[in-house]
Amino acid sequence: MDFSALFSAVFISCFVFSLTVYSVYLGFGPGSEELRDPFEEHED
Structure with missing residues (x-):
């Protein structure tokens, strides 16, 4: 395998x-108490 292809795949x-881990951190991390749930706000 070519080095540039391996580097691109790893990158x-x-x-x-890292994007997935950051998204999970934003959703469930320390700042998650301040997030609003639009479905809870508009329950009938």
Whole structure:
């Protein structure tokens, strides 16, 4: 396998993984108490 293809695959994989971890941190981390739930606000 070519070195540039390996580097690109590793870089893209790390980027997607870090984006996923950051999204989970934003959703469930310390600041999650301040998030609003639009479905709870408009319950009948």
